[in-house]
Amino acid sequence: MQSVKQVLSGEMLGKPVAVRGWVYRIRSSGSIIFAIIRDSTGIVQVTVKKGAVPEPDFEAAASSGIESSVTVEGTLAEDKRAPGGYEVRATGFTVVGPSEPFPITEYQSTELLLDQRHLWIRSREQTAVMKIKDSLLRGARNWFHENDYVEVTPPIITGVSAEDSTTLFQLKYFDRFAYLSQSAQFYLESLIYSCERVWALTPSFRAEKSRTPRHLTEFWHLEMEAAWVDNEGNMKVQEELLSAMLSSATDECAAELRHLGRNPAMLSKISPPFERMSYSEAMDELQKKGCDVSWGSDLGAVEERELTKDKEQPVFVVNYPKELKPFYMKENPDDARTYKNSDLLAPEGYGEIIGGSERETDNALLIERLRDVGENMENYQWYLDLRKYGSVPHSGFGLGLERTVTWICKLEHIRDAIPFPRTIARVYP
């Protein structure tokens, strides 16, 4: 048995080959049938001629529809007319699992594709995205390992929110309520006192009623936290990590990137250091471009697009006003109106993919800020404890994996960066 990739390499030219997979396209011209077979490595044309295979095999080929699973034996031949330049001339054709008429044809609406998601993920586009995502994750995991980070496993069920501003999914937890995690940050912070450098990949949940091409209610969150690291060091980790992830994808998945319309050479050019711009500088630039913003207003989708639409590399925006960010960030000693934090914006208008900061170590400040936003202090007791026993300067960030994939794969919507997207209107399939 050969993979389609092996077959298309041509190394078996003139020899017997066997492939198995699914019918991707099939056409008949009477006594010759052209079947395009797909497996996880690619697609290849098979010709089935009457007389060249046993009659039952010919009938099986003639009656097999799109997505039937099949095994084919034959001889590998070179043929300019075949896509890929090679074809398998069948001597045997067996249907393993017949297929009813496939619901997805060449004309597809967004709604149909989302309703039939369990079938649409067989598409070449979706397969390419999954492979690229896999490669990005491998690149990240390798980078963390090489840089002495410990991969840890924080809880998904929690009793407290990491960010007061966001909405939580509540669940019944025996005789009380608990919540699905929206960030592992507090748990990672508590692990730096022993492991020093930690990271985790976990699902995060946001119950916000966001209807945009950049939001999922369930997404994969790649988070890192490190002791003895300041905000500048934090940004260095981000740019090195992201570059390592990009190298992995361009090395392993160049063909998949091209299939999605993304030129891998453009991604290869991205390397540290990334451009840094203060929030105040961003505001000045936006005002010059005619945006209706003033110091203190948040960067919305329009503003992020305006700042990055002509960039080829990601851009850090640093030192946001405190009002726009959560309570746990460290005050900027050079401008007390702002925090020592950074958002990393992807180029081409794709927007924020990472948010990070140096963390506040002064419990008095943390308590004051929590009081200001009306939080129940009991929920934060264990978090405040962390500052009582050997507190150290530390920083961390969270990367939205699907947002990163959306940018790298040049997708129009984040739902295509995950096989089964969970959005405000979708939990099926």
Next chain:
RNA sequence: GCCGUCGUAGCUCAGUCGGUAGAGCGUCCGCCUGUUAAGCGGAAGGUCAACGGUUCGAGCCCGUUCGACGGCGCCA
């Protein structure tokens, strides 16, 4: 939460001024030994999202509801 668009055959859509429901693809049958979303001939296939209203008559006009999609806000 706010603004907008849409809902007609399995799928993608057209449907004019309110007057007998249409096409392409898919499916089924027939023809075809080099197709590339193959081609040719034929057939089957409809609660026009739901409910209510106007009208002699509603897919079309009005109202309500439901669903989906696009954009904004919030965030990664």
